[in-house]
Amino acid sequence: MGAEFLFQGATIQRLLAGLGVTLRISLISVALSVPLGVVMGVLFTRKNRVLRAVLRVYLDFIRVMPQLVLLFLVFFGSASSLGLNFSGEVASIIVFTAWGAAELGDLVRAALEAIPQSQYDGAFALGLTSKQTFARVILPQALRSLLPPSVNLVTRIIKTTSLCMLIGVVEVVRVGQQIIDFNRFDYPMGALWTYATLALLYFVICWPLSLLSRWLEKRSSR
Amino acid sequence: MTRPTRPQSAPAEAATSATPVLELRGIRKSFGSNVVLDGIDLAVQAGEVVVLVGPSGCGKSTLLRCAIGLEQIDGGEVLLDGSVVSGAQRDQQARTRMGMVFQSYDLFPNMTVLDNVTLAPTLVRNADKAQAEERARALLARVGLAEKADAWPNTLSGGQQQRVAICRALAMDPEVLLLDEVTAALDPEMVHEVLQVVLELADEGLTMLIVTHEMSFARAIADRVVMLDGGVVVEEGGPDFFEHPQTERARAFLRTFEFHRVGR
Numbered sequence: 001m002g003a004e005f006l007f008q009g010a011t012i013q014r015l016l017a018g019l020g021v022t023l024r025i026s027l028i029s030v031a032l033s034v035p036l037g038v039v040m041g042v043l044f045t046r047k048n049r050v051l052r053a054v055l056r057v058y059l060d061f062i063r064v065m066p067q068l069v070l071l072f073l074v075f076f077g078s079a080s081s082l083g084l085n086f087s088g089e090v091a092s093i094i095v096f097t098a099w100g101a102a103e104l105g106d107l108v109r110a111a112l113e114a115i116p117q118s119q120y121d122g123a124f125a126l127g128l129t130s131k132q133t134f135a136r137v138i139l140p141q142a143l144r145s146l147l148p149p150s151v152n153l154v155t156r157i158i159k160t161t162s163l164c165m166l167i168g169v170v171e172v173v174r175v176g177q178q179i180i181d182f183n184r185f186d187y188p189m190g191a192l193w194t195y196a197t198l199a200l201l202y203f204v205i206c207w208p209l210s211l212l213s214r215w216l217e218k219r220s221s222r
Numbered sequence: 223m224t225r226p227t228r229p230q231s232a233p234a235e236a237a238t239s240a241t242p243v244l245e246l247r248g249i250r251k252s253f254g255s256n257v258v259l260d261g262i263d264l265a266v267q268a269g270e271v272v273v274l275v276g277p278s279g280c281g282k283s284t285l286l287r288c289a290i291g292l293e294q295i296d297g298g299e300v301l302l303d304g305s306v307v308s309g310a311q312r313d314q315q316a317r318t319r320m321g322m323v324f325q326s327y328d329l330f331p332n333m334t335v336l337d338n339v340t341l342a343p344t345l346v347r348n349a350d351k352a353q354a355e356e357r358a359r360a361l362l363a364r365v366g367l368a369e370k371a372d373a374w375p376n377t378l379s380g381g382q383q384q385r386v387a388i389c390r391a392l393a394m395d396p397e398v399l400l401l402d403e404v405t406a407a408l409d410p411e412m413v414h415e416v417l418q419v420v421l422e423l424a425d426e427g428l429t430m431l432i433v434t435h436e437m438s439f440a441r442a443i444a445d446r447v448v449m450l451d452g453g454v455v456v457e458e459g460g461p462d463f464f465e466h467p468q469t470e471r472a473r474a475f476l477r478t479f480e481f482h483r484v485g486r
Binding site: 116118119121122123124125126127128129132136137140141144 | 292314318321328329333341342345346387390391
């Protein structure tokens with residue numbers, strides 16, 4: 001078969017450790033993105049024009065930039081121009097937090113704007129304060145429509161962290177390459193098996209999220 | 223649809239003595255250069271049912287929205303039991319003394335029927351949860367929806383949703399209830415079930431200010447009819463407004479509800 005190397009030595013453990021780095025970068029970025037994105041989204045719905053313009057420029061900047069360029073910008077750019085030496089992992093978390101917050105902010109904005117004015121009017125007529133209205137009426141409705149695309153965003157972040165190896169982070173794809181290089185001469189088909197294993201690992205992580213997103217979507221359209 | 227004369231209904235005499243529950247004085251409201259309300263005076267006495275009629279776009283709904291504070295007024299004042307509540311920032315306490323039911327029901331889709339009704343009492347009045355629920359179930363039973371307490375709003379028909387919306391407003395024990403074309407979005411067969419509920423509330427002595435296009439309903443429920451047109455009160459009268467309108471504009475308006483075949 002030519003895949004025995006996968007079960008020799010510490011290969012599996014190394015791959016799982018790499019996957020751990022992938023998940024650590026992703027989950028920390030997501031955890032930081034959620035509060036930032038919610039705040040950004042709420043600010044987006046404010047009437048303040050300057051605030052909206054600033055947020056719009058930020059969002060568009062993050063959107064049009066390839067994530068790889070952002071990684072290089074933060075990792076090399078901050079070192080050369082600001083004298084800040086981030087580790088690859090910290091630089092990655094900064095980039096994916098900035099990206100996740102921007103995308104989530106836009107999702108929150110859309111979800112909040114989709115709620116009709118009449119919901120605010122109904123709550124007002126019942127005597128609720130604007131805080132009570134937001135917490136009990138608006139936010140729960142926004143969350144319902146917000147969850148499916150947010151889970152999709154998490155999947156996108158997990159997949160895109162594979163770029164982090166290009167700034168020296170040893171995440172799961174980088175580990176895979178090391179394994180391929182190590183076994184290059186003994187196992188000619190090693191690359192294929194290793195990449196298949198990587199694909200399987202990503203699938204195991206992302207497929208349940210995809211199912212969750214679809215289930216949430218079905219539920220929210222009830 | 224007929225309504226027995228209520229013992230306490232003597233609004234014409236009461237109007238001179240008692241302080242009105244709701245009084246609007248010289249209400250003015252413009253949207254841009256479009257003057258919608260141009261100095262409206264209107265008083266609603268305790269237990270009285272006042273019906274606002276008039277052509278589309280004459281400002282009836284805007285007047286209700288101004289009364290409860292959903293729209294800022296440009297001039298005039300709103301009084302509840304004789305005290306002004308129309309300051310720049312109406313306090314929560316004053317808002318809870320009026321209830322309003324809207325054309326599009328606007329139940330909160332993220333909570334059950336029961337939670338829709340108990341939300342404001344528990345949140346705004348700090349009512350005991352169990353007591354609020356008991357009260358809500360009683361209100362729902364009264365409008366024939368006892369078995370729908372745990373249902374989600376979007377599983378109900380329009381008429382059922384509107385009856386829940388009425389319960390939601392009543393749960394706050396409003397001193398005056400504002401109804402804004404509550405049947406305009408309903409299928410014809412559901413109009414009756416909602417209006418029947420409103421009629422029963424009137425018979426129980428609830429003070430109401432009603433905007434409606436249902437003329438037979440208006441005739442059945444009104445203690446007093448006020449017709450708006452062009453941002454001013456055109457005519458004001460008892461239920462006989464419909465039989466004997468005084469002004470030409472009122473006559474022209476009422477004619478739009480009749481049908482005549484040409485050549486007969």
